[in-house]
Amino acid sequence: MAAPTLKYEGCNFFRQRLILATLSGKSVKISKIRHKEDDPGIRDFEASLIRLLDKVTNGSRIEVNETGTSVLFVPGLLSGGSIEHECHVQRSIGYYLEALVCLAPFGKKPMKAVLRGVTNDQTDPSVDIIKNVTFPLLRRFGIDEGLEMKVNRRGAPPLGGGEVLFKCPVRRKLRPMQFTNPGKIKRIRGVAYGMRVSPAAPNRMVDAARGVLNKFLPDIYIYTDHMRGPQSGKSPGFGMSLVAETTEGTFLSAELASNKPGEEPTVPEDLGKQVASLLLEEIYRGGCVDSRQQSLALLLMTLGETDVSKIQMGPLSPYTIQFLRHIRDFFQLMFKIEVDKSTSNDDMDQAERLGGDKVLLTCVGVGFTNINKTIL
Structure with missing residues (x-):
């Protein structure tokens, strides 16, 4: 039936x-x-x-x-396999990649996808964030060997012109995860990129971001990626993505992109300072995943083996709250949500407490099995 x-x-x-x-x-x-x-x-x-x-x-x-x-x-x-797709320029490639990341591990064949369109915009996660933050999260669930992404061309809105190669292996089952200690920030990495703009723009963003972050941490490296010629897409634009890594392998991120041509011009120094401030805010929120990766972590926990998975998160975003409701509808699974008492101890100093109360989310996976994957 x-x-x-x-x-x-x-x-x-x-x-x-x-x-x-x-x-x-x-x-x-x-x-x-x-x-x-x-x-x-x-x-x-x-x-x-x-x-x-x-x-x-x-x-x-x-x-x-x-x-x-x-x-x-x-x-x-x-089914997975090799596909090519022209992504509509109203949303970036990241919008479509987020969907593929959720689906690709459960296909019949390993996925090899070539996506074309906008690689970096102000709405969706950039290809840099997916590679540097989403991929480490996937590896925690056993999706590792064969996971790859390559940016062949960058593309800014409104015309795009970027191209990304995404590869993902298939898995029969996902392993459960216990991730309740986010650790302390040990380094910050990032990329400042520019397409069809002055080569000085990425350097100006880096200097401005370091001016904010050096007060917080000495181990900072932000490399510049200035695309030229055919690799720079069809529209001018620039931006920056930053990732903070902790001693326990937590990755917290923030990013911004410049305004589209025809809108109020973006000053590189202002953008660099804003991204640095957004990263510090994300660090303050805390948790073992950043706010953009919350729903992916909960999905992979849901699809895991019939064993207990537990994760600590910062304040749940509205998107994540709705995602939990949808998981209940589609998989008849409900998470146990409780305030993490260990982060609200009055005896802890502010540096150790880091932000407000955190939440612990616990579930028993539904034991999802990839019936498409051939048993060797």
């Missing part, structure tokens, strides 16, 4: 719902998508996401009504 179709309304968390539907094998119907707006229905970047999901699955059925305000998605089996 087929499982009943899950029904939702509105455009919020559209990608989240399609990803969980694909992994759980449950059909999902999303209606009233921007139905009250002058331009109703799904946007071009959401249609591009649907096409991408169709490429990485085998046998999916997708029905979109004439106005685009209703989408029925009946997922097929994850």
Whole structure:
């Protein structure tokens, strides 16, 4: 007997719902998508996401009504393999990569994806953050050998022109994880990039960021990546991503990109200071994963073996809170959430406590098995 179709309304968390539907094998119907707006229905970047999901699955059925305000998605089996995809420039490649990162380990074949579009923008995680923060998190769950990403070309909005190669191995099962001690910050690494702008712009951002961060930590290295010619995409732009690493292997990140051409010009020094401040704020929030990686960590814990997984996080983002509700809908699994008492001890000094109260999230994995992976 087929499982009943899950029904939702509105455009919020559209990608989240399609990803969980694909992994759980449950059909999902999303209606009233921007139905009250002058331009109703799904946007071009959401249609591009649907096409991408169709490429990485085998046998999916997708029905979109004439106005685009209703989408029925009946997922097929994850196939993986080699794909190429033109990402819509309304969202960066990171928007689509986040979806592939969730799905690729459970395909029939290891994934090799070439994505083209915008590599760095102000909305989605850049390819740098996914490589330097998301990948270490995947390795904690046993997704390691064969995991690779290469930036062939960078592309800034609005025209993009970037290209990224993403490779991911397949796994039959994920190992459970106990990660409750984030450790102390030991070093900061980063990249300042520029496309079709003066080579001095990345250096100016680095100097400004170091002016803030050197008061906090001496071990800082930010390298510059100034793309030229065909590798610099079709639009000018610059930006910076920073990653703080702890003694226990926690990675906390922050990033910013310049405004699009035609908008108010961005000053490199101001952007460098802002990114440094955002990183310090992320460090203050604390936890074993940064706020952008919370939902991925919870998903991998959910799909792990039927054993206890536990993780400490800083304050949960609204996106993560909704993600927990969706995990309950698609996998009938609920997390135990409690305030981590060890971080609210009055006897600890401020440096040890680092930020406000943290939360501990505990679950027993559903024992998800990749039935597509051939048993050798």
